[in-house]
Amino acid sequence: MQAFFACFPNFLMLNTVNNKTLTLRKTPLVSTMNGLVTRSIRGSEMNISHENLISLENVRHSALLRQASGYIELAEFNMAPDREVSKPAQKLLRTAIQLLDRLSVTEKSNGNAIALRAEALRALCQFSDALPYFQQAVTDNPKSMTSWLGFGWCLKRLGRLPEAINVLTRGIDLCGDDPILAYNLSCYHSLAGNVPAAIEYLTKAISSDDRFRSLTSCESDFDPIRNDPRFVAVIGQPV
Numbered sequence: 001m002q003a004f005f006a007c008f009p010n011f012l013m014l015n016t017v018n019n020k021t022l023t024l025r026k027t028p029l030v031s032t033m034n035g036l037v038t039r040s041i042r043g044s045e046m047n048i049s050h051e052n053l054i055s056l057e058n059v060r061h062s063a064l065l066r067q068a069s070g071y072i073e074l075a076e077f078n079m080a081p082d083r084e085v086s087k088p089a090q091k092l093l094r095t096a097i098q099l100l101d102r103l104s105v106t107e108k109s110n111g112n113a114i115a116l117r118a119e120a121l122r123a124l125c126q127f128s129d130a131l132p133y134f135q136q137a138v139t140d141n142p143k144s145m146t147s148w149l150g151f152g153w154c155l156k157r158l159g160r161l162p163e164a165i166n167v168l169t170r171g172i173d174l175c176g177d178d179p180i181l182a183y184n185l186s187c188y189h190s191l192a193g194n195v196p197a198a199i200e201y202l203t204k205a206i207s208s209d210d211r212f213r214s215l216t217s218c219e220s221d222f223d224p225i226r227n228d229p230r231f232v233a234v235i236g237q238p239v
Helices: 002-013 028-077 087-101 111-123 127-140 145-157 161-175 179-192 195-207 211-218 220-225 228-236
Strands: none
Touching: 028 087, 028 111, 087 111, 087 161, 087 179, 111 127, 111 145, 127 145, 127 179, 145 161, 145 211, 161 179, 179 211, 179 220, 195 211, 195 220, 211 220
């Protein structure tokens, strides 16, 4: 392109003498040169579009995803569990969703874009709106622990506890005995009155990471079984 346009003005100057424009006769040579110039310009434009458009769109896509992820992370960093979402956090989360809205139709169906939108909606406590995105996220990536966790979280807060238990159980089957999933599943079983299952998954969580033991003291989900000897035994001694 640069080499071509460097010589292109010299060709135009053939038509100008003393600031007067002269019309070249339409000889076969002139017609051929005009055709070559037109095809060269159009061809160069097509080459640029074909070679660079996809990579430019990929860069734009990745940048929007990174920005949206950053806004969600910043919002959640400033949020307290089981408290109303603050106005600054709401603004950050809505900005993340607006960034995701700028993706093309194809890009919006990307697994990362789906998971980010699901998480932003969950953090905004728009649980019903988040559910279909979490469902799509775990379908696209069955090994995504965070998507299974968010899926179950939304179901639980919508009062659909049996479904939340089923979802986290499937998540553990596919992701392995992840301690975070096991801990949350233990909480759900406790709320449902399934003491043996609650003890089983709490034991797995603490076995993988002993820090979960200390969380039980302030976890209200364990209140239904807090005085059960089996629960006391699990949190009171090394597993």
